[in-house]
Amino acid sequence: xxxxxxxxxxxxxxxxxxxxxxxxxxxxxxxxxxxxxxxxxxxxxxxxxxxxxxxxxxxxxxxxxxxxxxxxxxxxxxxxxxxxxxxxxxxxxxxxxxxxxxxxxxxxxxxxxxxxxxxxxx
RNA sequence: AAAGUCGGCUGGACAGUCGCUGCCGCUUCGGCGGGGGAGGAAAGUCCGGGCUCCGCAGGACAGAGUGCCAGGUAAUGCCUGGGGGACGUGAGUCUACGGAAAGUGCCGCAGAAAACAAACCGCCGAUGGCUGGCCUCUUCGGAUGUCAGAUCAGGUAAGGGUGAAAAGGUGCGGUAAGAGCGCACCGCACGGGUGGUAACACGCCGUGGCAGGGUAAACCCCACUCGGAGCAAGACCAAAUAGGAACCCUGAGGCGUGGUCCGCGCUGGGUUCGGGUAGGUUGCUUGAGCCUUGGAGUAAUUCAGGGCCUAGAGGAAUGACUGUUCACGACAGAACCCGGCUUACAGGCCGGCUUUCGCU
Numbered sequence: 001x002x003x004x005x006x007x008x009x010x011x012x013x014x015x016x017x018x019x020x021x022x023x024x025x026x027x028x029x030x031x032x033x034x035x036x037x038x039x040x041x042x043x044x045x046x047x048x049x050x051x052x053x054x055x056x057x058x059x060x061x062x063x064x065x066x067x068x069x070x071x072x073x074x075x076x077x078x079x080x081x082x083x084x085x086x087x088x089x090x091x092x093x094x095x096x097x098x099x100x101x102x103x104x105x106x107x108x109x110x111x112x113x114x115x116x117x118x119x120x121x122x
Numbered sequence: 123a124a125a126g127u128c129g130g131c132u133g134g135a136c137a138g139u140c141g142c143u144g145c146c147g148c149u150u151c152g153g154c155g156g157g158g159g160a161g162g163a164a165a166g167u168c169c170g171g172g173c174u175c176c177g178c179a180g181g182a183c184a185g186a187g188u189g190c191c192a193g194g195u196a197a198u199g200c201c202u203g204g205g206g207g208a209c210g211u212g213a214g215u216c217u218a219c220g221g222a223a224a225g226u227g228c229c230g231c232a233g234a235a236a237a238c239a240a241a242c243c244g245c246c247g248a249u250g251g252c253u254g255g256c257c258u259c260u261u262c263g264g265a266u267g268u269c270a271g272a273u274c275a276g277g278u279a280a281g282g283g284u285g286a287a288a289a290g291g292u293g294c295g296g297u298a299a300g301a302g303c304g305c306a307c308c309g310c311a312c313g314g315g316u317g318g319u320a321a322c323a324c325g326c327c328g329u330g331g332c333a334g335g336g337u338a339a340a341c342c343c344c345a346c347u348c349g350g351a352g353c354a355a356g357a358c359c360a361a362a363u364a365g366g367a368a369c370c371c372u373g374a375g376g377c378g379u380g381g382u383c384c385g386c387g388c389u390g391g392g393u394u395c396g397g398g399u400a401g402g403u404u405g406c407u408u409g410a411g412c413c414u415u416g417g418a419g420u421a422a423u424u425c426a427g428g429g430c431c432u433a434g435a436g437g438a439a440u441g442a443c444u445g446u447u448c449a450c451g452a453c454a455g456a457a458c459c460c461g462g463c464u465u466a467c468a469g470g471c472c473g474g475c476u477u478u479c480g481c482u
Contacts, residue, residue: 004140004141005140005141005142006141006142007142008142011437012437013437014400014401014437015437016400017437018437049437050437051437059454059455060164060165060454060455061453061454061455062454063455064440064441064455065441065455067438068142068440068441068442069441069442071141071142071441071442072140072141072441072442072443073442075140075141075142075442076140076141076442103442
């Protein structure tokens, strides 16, 4: 049975975690509307965090929705990924995408991230 | 039935699988099970409170807000009822609704004139003058009277015309023509009376021929209200590092220089305490609460009895997928909590009332 849960230790929890990813960014992956930054993990787990500003996604409903789609996809795929810390940034084009497009893109995104890490190891 | 108007409700449903989260129970501390988990606007943050801290807010000035009356409320700029005004056949809707007789500013175009009024066209020309006819008188120059004409002085504001607005309207009298000039009725102002808690109303009485443009969401004047900051408020626990205080120990110590000693240079260790950063706990959901029955009140609301506990996260949960189904699903996500207002909103449902038409 694959581990598809999403407990607390798979999330970036405080500003130190976030600062770490920003300062130590080693891999980047684009996804329409979003930019993923990744850095070597500070723990033995693969972790994820979000920076969605009101400036880029105006409605709170849409911000929540995108996070949930990301989180759900992440909990299904995180077992494929090495222990890195991932940060998802929303950019202005996030307004142009929608739920279906995003969830479609995501399985490709994880694969792409895995390749980047494989070709440029820690 | 159609059109309209006012008010209220609702905001896909069901099942399965995989997740998240706080609560309860069990636990071999790995987890397992159970039952909770966004809104009518959670939104804008525009008002009013509770709560917390600063503080103790007395006066003056400034500033902001409110502005018909009564009631409701913890409170309000909100709500309910009432009054005035405007709109609509009507149900109803709208109303920032104190003061223009304290002062200042502004008022396009048109028009003769836009404010201690004035007089373009028009009307009149009684009165004073001018010209002519006639009567009477005559000192033969004229004088008096009367009639007519022109309209010089002048009178007038009814009519025309301009405008949103030009010193109230209609009628009769009056006059040279006119005019509140006089009178009647309507309107207006003031005083009184009656009704109403009051705003205010009156087919009531009296007095006065009669207020003198608009604009105060322009300045302003008047009356009333307002201490400041906000849950990142505030309270508690508290590493590591640096620094501080007190006490104790050492000062023949330790480190450096040096081959070693002397010498020279620099100062240490321990315990406790308070402040306090990261971080954690709390504030954090039982409340001006919801449902229901009955009473008071036109209503807002309130009183009494019974029942219920209904999100509480924290880089921030409430989601994803699959199937069935229907009217194919709008606006939109809690962040200390309430009461309002405002704005957004696919559909659907219910009720009151009005107008028109049809039937009995």
